[in-house]
Amino acid sequence: MISLKNIEKVYRTSTIETLALTNINLYIGAGEFVSIMGPSGCGKSTLLNLMGLLDTPSAGQVEIDGQTVTQYRDKDLARLRNQKIGFIFQSFHLINDLSVLDNVEIPLLYRKGDAVGPSRRQLAQEALEKVGLSNRMKHFPGQLSGGQKQRVAIARAIVGRPSIILADEPTGNLDSAMGNEIMAILHQLNAEGSTIIMVTHDETMAKKTHRLVRLFDGSMVGDSILQTN
Amino acid sequence: MLTNYIKIAWKVLLRHPFYTFITLFGISLTLTVLIVLTSLMDHLIGSHYPETNRFRTLYVERMALTNKEKTMINSGSMSFKFLTDYAKTLKTPERVTIFSGDHKSNAYVGAQKIELNSRFTDAEYWRVLNFEFIEGKPFNEQNIANGDYVAVITDGFKKQYFNNSGELVVGKRIDIENVSYTVIGVVKGSPITRMFSYSDVFFPYTNPKSNYRSMEYGGSYMAMVQAKKEADLPAINEEFQARIKRIPITNIEAGFKDGSLEVRSEPFVQYFLNVLSEGDPARVATFYAIVGFILFMLIGLPVLNLVNLNVSRILERASEIGIRKAFGAPIRTLLWQFIIENIFITFIGGAIALMLTYALIYGINASGWIAYADLSINANIFIISLLICLVFGLLSGLIPALRMSKLNIADALKA
Numbered sequence: 001m002i003s004l005k006n007i008e009k010v011y012r013t014s015t016i017e018t019l020a021l022t023n024i025n026l027y028i029g030a031g032e033f034v035s036i037m038g039p040s041g042c043g044k045s046t047l048l049n050l051m052g053l054l055d056t057p058s059a060g061q062v063e064i065d066g067q068t069v070t071q072y073r074d075k076d077l078a079r080l081r082n083q084k085i086g087f088i089f090q091s092f093h094l095i096n097d098l099s100v101l102d103n104v105e106i107p108l109l110y111r112k113g114d115a116v117g118p119s120r121r122q123l124a125q126e127a128l129e130k131v132g133l134s135n136r137m138k139h140f141p142g143q144l145s146g147g148q149k150q151r152v153a154i155a156r157a158i159v160g161r162p163s164i165i166l167a168d169e170p171t172g173n174l175d176s177a178m179g180n181e182i183m184a185i186l187h188q189l190n191a192e193g194s195t196i197i198m199v200t201h202d203e204t205m206a207k208k209t210h211r212l213v214r215l216f217d218g219s220m221v222g223d224s225i226l227q228t229n
Numbered sequence: 230m231l232t233n234y235i236k237i238a239w240k241v242l243l244r245h246p247f248y249t250f251i252t253l254f255g256i257s258l259t260l261t262v263l264i265v266l267t268s269l270m271d272h273l274i275g276s277h278y279p280e281t282n283r284f285r286t287l288y289v290e291r292m293a294l295t296n297k298e299k300t301m302i303n304s305g306s307m308s309f310k311f312l313t314d315y316a317k318t319l320k321t322p323e324r325v326t327i328f329s330g331d332h333k334s335n336a337y338v339g340a341q342k343i344e345l346n347s348r349f350t351d352a353e354y355w356r357v358l359n360f361e362f363i364e365g366k367p368f369n370e371q372n373i374a375n376g377d378y379v380a381v382i383t384d385g386f387k388k389q390y391f392n393n394s395g396e397l398v399v400g401k402r403i404d405i406e407n408v409s410y411t412v413i414g415v416v417k418g419s420p421i422t423r424m425f426s427y428s429d430v431f432f433p434y435t436n437p438k439s440n441y442r443s444m445e446y447g448g449s450y451m452a453m454v455q456a457k458k459e460a461d462l463p464a465i466n467e468e469f470q471a472r473i474k475r476i477p478i479t480n481i482e483a484g485f486k487d488g489s490l491e492v493r494s495e496p497f498v499q500y501f502l503n504v505l506s507e508g509d510p511a512r513v514a515t516f517y518a519i520v521g522f523i524l525f526m527l528i529g530l531p532v533l534n535l536v537n538l539n540v541s542r543i544l545e546r547a548s549e550i551g552i553r554k555a556f557g558a559p560i561r562t563l564l565w566q567f568i569i570e571n572i573f574i575t576f577i578g579g580a581i582a583l584m585l586t587y588a589l590i591y592g593i594n595a596s597g598w599i600a601y602a603d604l605s606i607n608a609n610i611f612i613i614s615l616l617i618c619l620v621f622g623l624l625s626g627l628i629p630a631l632r633m634s635k636l637n638i639a640d641a642l643k644a
Contacts, residue, residue, distance in 0.1 A: 045639075046639075049638075049639045052555070054554075054555055054638040054639050054642070055637065055638065055639045074559055074560050075559045075560075075561070078554070078557050078558060078559040078560075079557065079559075081555065081556065081557045082556060082557020083557070086556075087555050087556070089642065093548060093551070093552050093642060094552075095237070095549050095552060097236070097237055097240030097241065097244070098233070098236065098237065098240075102233060102236065105233070106552065106553065106556050107556040107557055109233060109558075110553075110556065110557040110558050110559070110562060111557070156556070160556075160557075
């Protein structure tokens with residue numbers, strides 16, 4: 001499903017070069033629930049950005065469903081992100097000027113053909129129902145709690161029915177009860193067939209996934225299958 | 230998608246009222262100036278009362294006689310006879326009218342002196358121009374042949390001369406320069422800016438003071454040559470110029486023997502430009518350069534300011550750009566989003582500008598600064614205004630949008 005081969009990522013400014021990732025080789029199959037852990041600055045988010053096609057590697061290859069995407073143009077990358085990938089961010093990244101329903105609709109705005117007008121609304125409503133927020137559709141993000149915002153973000157990530165969901169510390173800004181609720185939703189999505197890759201600092205949350213990849217100083221230092229109950 | 234963009238644009242406007250005020254103030258003020266200028270320009274050169282057929286009329290206003298050595302030029306209006314011989318007898322036009330420029334005259338009502346402008350015209354003048362007769366009718370060929378002492382006056386002059394009385398004045402007598410005339414008609418006056426129709430009083434050209442019998446080429450008359458349709462104008466001009474070329478100029482005037490004679494017959498816009506440039510093509514180029522520069526100052530500088538303002542406003546929205554890109558918005562779509570938003574905001578500014586312009590134009594018309602001013606926002610001006618808004622929106626939105634749409638997604642999400 002997602003394959004990273006010999007990935008290297010270097011951030012360059014006029015004076016400094018920072019090696020963020022080096023020699024990353026990773027394959028994530030369909031239906032997996034993978035967590036990525038490591039200390040701050042070890043390259044977890046960079047890795048997630050590369051898998052999500054939000055950034056390009058300095059060297060190496062990224063493959064999604066067997067297609068090498070490294071040389072794709074902006075338009076093709078955008079189409080691929082739109083169709084195959086959903087994102088959940090630690091700080092939710094909702095657009096405060098739009099209602100909950102309008103926020104959830106965003107991925108469908110850029111999808112050609114099947115999702116237009118009323119059917120877009122319908123899909124967005126269904127996604128919100130799935131995360132238990134059908135009663136907050138007309139609210140604005142500023143009127144919601146942290147947990148509710150993250151559920152809206154999950155609804156937005158799943159509205160286009162992507163096969164991959166990338167979550168960057170989805171429980172990082174939430175208390176443990178709310179974090180558990182979010183993890184339950186992610187598990188449910190995984191059970192329905194979505195591949196989920198989650199960056200986290202939280203060992204407890206990581207242990208609830210099926211596979212744990214550990215990074216340190218830009219390198220992959222561990223990759224283990226977990227026994228979950 | 231469009232609704233989503235407009236919703237966002239509206240929310241962005243509401244987010245920072247002061248920023249919004251500055252933006253809309255800049256846009257609406259600039260557009261107001263542009264629309265008022267366009268309206269003034271239209272007032273000056275468009276086809277308006279009573280010169281509603283300008284678009285299909287050629288103007289013969291001036292002749293220029295140059296001596297053989299090209300050291301002397303004698304230019305001015307023409308004699309009635311000259312225009313009768315060479316313009317009135319043209320075969321291609323629908324109508325040709327010969328009339329004098331306006332002359333200053335005085336009239337006395339009791340002890341009160343009224344300064345007025347008067348003009349001598351033929352009967353065709355009233356068919357070429359579309360004056361609205363409030364009372365009576367124009368003088369006709371019979372009045373002219375009889376040498377009747379009749380006059381058509383404007384409503385403004387009527388008010389002055391008859392002391393604002395509302396009574397009908399056709400058949401009454403007016404004394405101008407110690408000559409008594411019978412009022413035959415009262416027309417709604419023409420603005421002072423329309424030099425071929427502006428006057429307070431119109432007399433038949435057979436009036437003893439008109440000097441219409443002069444045998445010289447030069448004189449105080451001019452002509453309007455009206456075509457059936459605009460497309461006929463080049464053929465009429467060709468016929469007229471062929472006649473002018475055949476005019477013998479061997480014994481015209483001392484010092485101009487074997488010189489050359491130029492008489493232009495031109496559409497109003499060309500005539501207008503020639504008046505401004507005194508017929509010098511270099512001056513026309515300078516005129517266009519000046520207009521271009523003024524337009525640049527009027528549009529370019531506010532656009533640059535808006536670009537600056539928009540860049541900082543859009544930078545605030547980096548996170549939104551990142552989200553949209555992450556969920557599949559290609560650069561081109563984002564580019565359009567920002568351009569559409571900007572055009573939407575510009576159109577709000579444009580709507581305010583139209584209201585301001587309407588108020589300003591109403592003020593100018595009502596103020597009496599320009600006699601009979603009839604500035605308006607007609608369909609043409611409205612369409613031009615919309616185009617100006619569109620150009621303004623595009624210009625001021627494109628650069629910030631380009632800059633924003635190229636933002637790296639990961640960086641944008643960190644903002």
